[in-house]
Amino acid sequence: MKNxxxxxxxxxxxxxxxAIELGKSTSVLxxxxxxxxxxxxxxQLETLGIEADIFQCDVTDKNQVKSLSEFAVSLGSVKNVIHTSGVSPTLCKAKEVIMTNAIGTVNVTDAFAEVIAEGGTMINFSSVAAYQLETQDEWIDIFEQYYGSQELFDKLYELVEPFADNDFNCSGMAYCIAKRFVIYYSQMNVNRFAKRKARILSVSPGSHLTPMHQALIDLQPEIAQNQLADIPAGRWGHPYEISSLIGYLVSEQAFFLNGIDILQDGGQTARTFVTQIGC
Ligand SMILES: NC(=O)c1ccc[n+]([C@@H]2O[C@H](COP(=O)([O-])OP(=O)(O)OC[C@H]3O[C@@H](n4cnc5c(N)ncnc54)[C@H](OP(=O)(O)O)[C@@H]3O)[C@@H](O)[C@H]2O)c1
Known part of the structure; x- marks a missing residue:
């Protein structure tokens, strides 16, 4: 059976x-x-010699995600699940940010927790933004109490509703909380995946040059400029730097990495939040 x-x-x-990275060793869906x-x-992938199937799926729709997981199983052994779908607060309002980033992650994690192969790896995409606000006990209470409930969306939205008169602050905060949820929910699922002899972790990218980040550069150039100034690496990350990290994380050499978040932000968070020596 193919992987x-x-x-x-x-x-x-x-x-x-x-897809280009994992397509070297597995079939891609x-x-x-x-x-x-x-x-x-x-x-595009086929011109690179990569076999790819496709499936149209809105991750906010639980039934569509379930169908995606069933289709994946029909193709072979589900070795890796890399959940990158997300929307940014630059382009979307708070409700969409929470729906896609938090509820979408629940839908994808839950569907694939049932079918991932032994030795498999699931990786959810969080963000450097998850590190930018101090996590409140109230958030964790909601994550733990409502993760499996229809009320999760409303409870997460209640956290940002007081900022609803300012779209910029409201969606920004929704993004930080939703991405914090992605890390926490991934960690809440370690045992569930371990029962299938699989792992689950999350990755938090800092600013990487993709269409999502390009929208920020184009629409909010001052914010982008300030972000760039905060990155010790002195440049944006490149998507291939994320894909090579993923290539490692799904490999056997990384088998002991489980239930953690990997922050790849060019040093931005450490420089921003930790007292620096020699500045
Ligand atoms: N780029 C960065 O600097 C950065 C930084 C921190 C975290 N991240 C996170 O990393 C992940 C990947 O980001 P990226 O930069 O690759 O973004 P991207 O280029 O915008 O890719 C995201 C993809 O998700 C799709 N998508 C949006 N809503 C969806 C839905 N409801 N169902 C299914 N697919 C949906 C988008 O489709 P459409 O384009 O058609 O909407 C797009 O193809 C995201 O979770 C993002 O939040 C990115």
Whole structure:
């Protein structure tokens, strides 16, 4: 049976780079919301000699995600699930940010927890933004109490509703909380995946040059400039730097890495939040 890597957000900047990386050793199943883009990316991958199936799927819809997992199983052994689908607060309002980033992660994690292969790896995409606000006990109470409930969306939205008169602050905060949830929910699932002899972890990218980040550069150039000034690396990350990290994380050499978040931000968080020596 062939090994399958499922990549949600497979047409996005990181998803496509990851497909190229994992396509070297497994067959790839790309999932994304836009059918035309899926066909385009499938063709691009095939010119590189990478076998790719595609599946149109809105990750906010539990039934569609369930169908995605069933399709993946019909193709082979689900070795890797890389959930990159997400939306940014630059382009989307708070409700969409929470729905796609938090509820989407629950849907994808829950569907694949049932079918991932022995020795498999699931990786959810969080963000450097998850580190930018101090995590409140109230958030964790909501994560733990409502993770499996229809009320999760409303409870997460209640946390940002007081900022609803300012779209910028409200969606920014929704993004930070939703991405904090992604890390926490991944950690809450370690045991569930271990029962299938599989692992689950999360990755938090800092600013990497993808269509999502390009939108920030184009629409909020001052914020982008300030972000760049905060990155010790002195440049944006590249999608291939994420895909090579993913290549390692799904490998056997990384088997002892489980239930953690990997922050790849060029040193931004440490420099921002930890007293620096020699400045
Ligand atoms: N790039 C960065 O600097 C950065 C930094 C921190 C975290 N991240 C996180 O890393 C992940 C990948 O980001 P990226 O930069 O590769 O973004 P991207 O280029 O915008 O890719 C995201 C993909 O997800 C798709 N998508 C959006 N809503 C969806 C839904 N409801 N169902 C299924 N697919 C959906 C998008 O489709 P459409 O384009 O058609 O909407 C897009 O193809 C995201 O979770 C993001 O939050 C990125």
């Amino acid at each position: 399958i890597s499922v990549i949600t957000g497979g047409c996005g900047g990181m998803g496509k780079a990851i 790309l999932a994304d919301i836009d059918k035309e883009k899926l066909c385009e990316v499938k063709n």
